[in-house]
Amino acid sequence: MEEREISKAVIKRLPRYYRYLGELMENGVERISSGELSSRMSVTASQIRQDLNNFGGFGQQGYGYNVKYLYEEIGKILGLDKKHNMIIIGGGNLGQALANYVDFEKRGFYIKGIFDVNPVLKGLSVRGIPIHMLDDLESFIRDEQIQIAALTLPKSKAEEMTALLVKYGIKAIWNFAHIDLDVPSDVLVENVHLSESLMQLSYNITRYEKEHPRS
Amino acid sequence: MEEREISKAVIKRLPRYYRYLGELMENGVERISSGELSSRMSVTASQIRQDLNNFGGFGQQGYGYNVKYLYEEIGKILGLDKKHNMIIIGGGNLGQALANYVDFEKRGFYIKGIFDVNPVLKGLSVRGIPIHMLDDLESFIRDEQIQIAALTLPKSKAEEMTALLVKYGIKAIWNFAHIDLDVPSDVLVENVHLSESLMQLSYNITRYEKEHPRS
């Protein structure tokens, strides 16, 4: 069976389709055409159909797409029908912000624990999620079958923590540290580089001001 | 003067170049060739030269690029040589995490205030940054010349806050709410959709497991 590689650009758009379909569902919309979705999302209808047909024919000629069905199918493609056990490495504000975000669980991401080096945090918990010290890390990853580690640490500590996580068998790292992690090819990394995002905004502000000088 | 439009893909790479050049500088490296940078960053040398030449010829044949000079020039392109006054809308964990991140100031982003509706937070401050109630928002944006608002609110409140911010003359929104904001064309938006980032990671895990079934 010939497996065609799906491009990153397509994968990046899937969660947005998923979000819009979820909203349509909440509003009781049962079916939608690529044309209608196109105008709501400001992408071309052609792109929507092209994207979806990477994974299968989810629509029906003359009818369009069943919203609930398409929502669920995209959910499966994204792996949201499976349980993913997560830990958060770093109990600071960002780590706590992630721990407090309840919607992750609705998507199948279960935050099982938070880890920190600061002994002051020992025994505390965030929204019922206990904060552990690093000594427990290895057994916790094994026993709780943790797949994903969210790395919310200063970059100075991120590298050694990554080495540890890899050693303990973590499958995927959601990296918030401002550094490119060095991991073996069987460990997946998704970066959230906040300062780079802010710099992009800054670039756009700068360019806009150049093009529209104030009188 | 013919202004060529710079593609989004290029802009997205600039902060990463900036980060690597900053690290090279810290390590005392004075010059670097596109080839050497290429192998460190895992991008092609051709792409580096092509990207940079969108903005000007920063290098020198037979020599390469002066690290400090290139770092500063990319900083200027990104607008990091200018002061940007920011506020954070939403005093929860995520808002506080941003407020605590001191490196933003090094890049010219000054967080002047945090705004929330919760009266419990009134009068408190985070790292010396005061938390205000919404009544002060209009005058604060005007008097402190706020350009950027970081929106760290639940999506239910994000829309009305956006309308308010636009009305009060904000120039740019750094949006952390899981929603596409509707703003006039002179207001810039940069999105950080955390749950979409996590879904991309989930997709990659799912695909990896399919391609590498455990025996």
Place this chain on the structure above:
DNA sequence: TAGATTGTTAATCGATTAACAATC
């Protein structure tokens, strides 16, 4: 000068859009 490496043009590759036959 010879060697190195850029800046830039040309070639290739991939992604997006357009078009339309298939079909519900």
Place this chain on the structure above:
DNA sequence: TAGATTGTTAATCGATTAACAATC
């Protein structure tokens, strides 16, 4: 059946890579 809209192929557009003359 006629109308609507998909799935899919072909055309276009843009971004990346390769190649090399210019030049330090």
